[in-house]
Amino acid sequence: MEHREISRAVIKRLPRYYRYLGELMQEGVERISSGELSKRMQITASQIRQDLNNFGGFGQQGYGYNVKYLYHEIGKILGLDKTYNLIIIGAGNLGQAIANYANFERRGFVAKAMFDTNSQLKGKTVRGIPVYSMDDLEDYIRNNDVQIAALTLPKAGAEAAAKRLIKIGIRGIWNFAHTDLRVPDDVVVENVHLSESLMRISYRLSNQEE
Amino acid sequence: MEHREISRAVIKRLPRYYRYLGELMQEGVERISSGELSKRMQITASQIRQDLNNFGGFGQQGYGYNVKYLYHEIGKILGLDKTYNLIIIGAGNLGQAIANYANFERRGFVAKAMFDTNSQLKGKTVRGIPVYSMDDLEDYIRNNDVQIAALTLPKAGAEAAAKRLIKIGIRGIWNFAHTDLRVPDDVVVENVHLSESLMRISYRLSNQEE
DNA sequence: TAGATTGTTAATCGATTAACAATC
DNA sequence: TAGATTGTTAATCGATTAACAATC
Numbered sequence: 480m481e482h483r484e485i486s487r488a489v490i491k492r493l494p495r496y497y498r499y500l501g502e503l504m505q506e507g508v509e510r511i512s513s514g515e516l517s518k519r520m521q522i523t524a525s526q527i528r529q530d531l532n533n534f535g536g537f538g539q540q541g542y543g544y545n546v547k548y549l550y551h552e553i554g555k556i557l558g559l560d561k562t563y564n565l566i567i568i569g570a571g572n573l574g575q576a577i578a579n580y581a582n583f584e585r586r587g588f589v590a591k592a593m594f595d596t597n598s599q600l601k602g603k604t605v606r607g608i609p610v611y612s613m614d615d616l617e618d619y620i621r622n623n624d625v626q627i628a629a630l631t632l633p634k635a636g637a638e639a640a641a642k643r644l645i646k647i648g649i650r651g652i653w654n655f656a657h658t659d660l661r662v663p664d665d666v667v668v669e670n671v672h673l674s675e676s677l678m679r680i681s682y683r684l685s686n687q688e689e
Numbered sequence: 690m691e692h693r694e695i696s697r698a699v700i701k702r703l704p705r706y707y708r709y710l711g712e713l714m715q716e717g718v719e720r721i722s723s724g725e726l727s728k729r730m731q732i733t734a735s736q737i738r739q740d741l742n743n744f745g746g747f748g749q750q751g752y753g754y755n756v757k758y759l760y761h762e763i764g765k766i767l768g769l770d771k772t773y774n775l776i777i778i779g780a781g782n783l784g785q786a787i788a789n790y791a792n793f794e795r796r797g798f799v800a801k802a803m804f805d806t807n808s809q810l811k812g813k814t815v816r817g818i819p820v821y822s823m824d825d826l827e828d829y830i831r832n833n834d835v836q837i838a839a840l841t842l843p844k845a846g847a848e849a850a851a852k853r854l855i856k857i858g859i860r861g862i863w864n865f866a867h868t869d870l871r872v873p874d875d876v877v878v879e880n881v882h883l884s885e886s887l888m889r890i891s892y893r894l895s896n897q898e899e
Numbered sequence: 900t901a902g903a904t905t906g907t908t909a910a911t912c913g914a915t916t917a918a919c920a921a922t923c
Numbered sequence: 924t925a926g927a928t929t930g931t932t933a934a935t936c937g938a939t940t941a942a943c944a945a946t947c
Contacts, residue, residue: 488938490892494885498867512904521869524904525940532906540905541947557888558895576786580883588887627890650897651890657708659731667893669886673790675704676879677798678767680837680861682700683877685768687860698914722928734928735916742930750929751923904947911940918933923926 489530493557495520496530500550512543562587563651564625568640569632570595570603570610573655577629578605588627592619596636613640620647627651634658699740703767705730706740710760722753772797773861774835778850779842780805780813780820783865787839788815798837802829806846823850830857837861844868 499520503511517524531537531544534556538544554560565583567574570593577583578590593610595601603610611619619625628644630637630652637656644652645666652668654660657675660668709730713721727734741747741754744766748754764770775793777784780803787793788800803820805811813820821829829835838854840847840862847866854862855876862878864870867885870878 485896486938490889493892494882494888495869497888498885514904523940525942526938528905528907529939536906538905539947540945541903543904556892556896558891559888561891561895563891563894572786572789576782577883579782583884583887586884586887587891626894627887651894653887653890659705665897667890667897669890669893671881671883671886672704673787673881674793674796675708676881677793677796677837677863678704678707678769679700680863680877680879681768681771681773681797682703682766683879684773684836684861685771686695686766687875687877696914724928733916735918736914738929738931739915746930748929749923750921751927753928902947904945906945907943909940909942911938913938914936916933916935919931921928921930923928 485533489533492522492530493553496527497550497553497557497559500546500553503546504550508546510543510545513538515543559587562589563627564623565590565627565629565653566619566625567593567608567629567631568595568613568616568644569593569630569636570597570600570605571631574629574631575605577631578608581606591623591625594619595632616643617647620644620649625649627653629653629655631655695743699743702732702740703763706737707760707763707767707769710756710763713756714760718756720753720755723748725753769797772799773837774833775800775837775839775863776829776835777803777818777839777841778805778823778826778854779803779840779846780807780810780815781841784839784841785815787841788818791816801833801835804829805842826853827857830854830859835859837863839863839865841865 499516513524513527516527537549537552565588567578567590574593578593590608593605593608594613594616595610596613598612600610601612628649630640632640634656637654637658638660641652641660641662645662650666652660652666654668654670657672662668709726723734723737726737747759747762775798777788777800784803788803800818803815803818804823804826805820806823808822810820811822838859840850842850844866847868848870851862851870851872855872860876862870862876864878864880867882872878
């Protein structure tokens with residue numbers, strides 16, 4: 480199925496739709512109109528209909544949208560019908576926190592291994608997830624199915640680690656290092672720059688519109 | 690000084706400018722033109738000039754921008770000339786990871802205390818930062834200067850915790866819980882929804898444009 | 900059928916890019 | 924002064940909202 484290019488803005492909203500639909504499902508709500516969903520999500524009904532129509536007509540005139548159906552359809556669009564194996568580069572606090580966060584697995588993201596240059600961590604496990612030496616990175620990826628790598632190491636090592644990962648075939652990078660990675664077109668990088676997020680708080684606190 | 694409303698898009702880019710200028714400073718670069726910066730940052734020179742001009746003329750025709758000056762000016766705009774005390778609600782892995790991340794302090798964000806409903810954690814410290822009972826939250830905030838609270842607890846408790854924080858006077862919330870908080874207008878919420886970030890990776894991996 | 904609500908086109912709004920006069 | 928580069932206006936592009944005919 481060929482669909483035209485979806486804008487970045489729409490993609491960014493999809494997981495939020497998915498979350499709200501999941502909640503509605505848990506509440507036992509069977510159907511919802513763009514108007515009702517609009518009230519819940521604090522976005523316009525028009526935007527909801529526009530967004531969903533990027534992927535085809537999920538609704539029905541006079542009825543609205545079937546919650547369960549729409550939830551699963553958006554799940555498929557997001558690629559959540561598949562499982563992704565994840566490795567974590569950098570077994571420090573952040574890396575361990577991610578390894579410990581079992582909830583990601585519910586969505587199909589399974590942490591399989593951690594890697595660290597610090598040989599003292601070698602052999603350690605976090606929630607059953609082993610820490611290996613960075614020396615073993617290529618071997619591990621060759622012998623295991625890995626789709627996504629989380630970079631939870633200091634900025635200084637991030638670019639080099641990314642290069643190795645890309646060379647050996649990884650196409651998804653979840654980058655927590657405070658740097659912009661330069662990668663080929665077919666590699667997906669999703670940045671989580673926590674310090675930038677903090678700075679936006681301080682900006683808004685400092686420049687609070689009265 | 691009254692300046693007109695700055696758009697959300699511009700604010701989002703400011704920390705990135707700040708990061709690049711910091712790097713230039715470290716490299717010993719004294720001045721930079723919008724054209725050169727454009728090449729580094731992969732955004733148009735026009736956008737750079739537009740963005741900076743929201744805050745006044747930082748550059749000089751025929752010369753460009755003085756790196757050190759611009760760095761400090763953007764720092765001031767971002768409110769990084771002040772110190773912010775931070776408390777962490779939820780002393781689980783993510784909370785501890787944030788407590789452990791000393792780098793935030795370099796930017797003026799100082800973690801002071803953690804709170805958890807799990808009384809077993811009470812008395813524990815992480816990098817010298819103590820864990821208190823949630824029962825002591827209001828007392829602590831009354832007796833200490835706290836500007837920002839990080840919510841690193843499960844979704845179920847997040848809304849209630851936010852209510853308590855706001856009631857006692859906190860105006861900055863760094864929300865890691867997978868829920869949208871409803872807050873008064875003068876409260877700043879910055880969301881970090883890690884699972885949504887993962888979903889965007891899976892979307893892009895699944896729908897990779899060939 | 901009448902009422903509700905979608906899918907979709909058209910209008911508006913905002914953000915980005917281009918262009919160039921001002922000026923160091 | 925001549926060259927470089929900003930600050931700023933105008934043009935373009937894209938995203939959001941409004942409107943309404945189609946249709947369940």
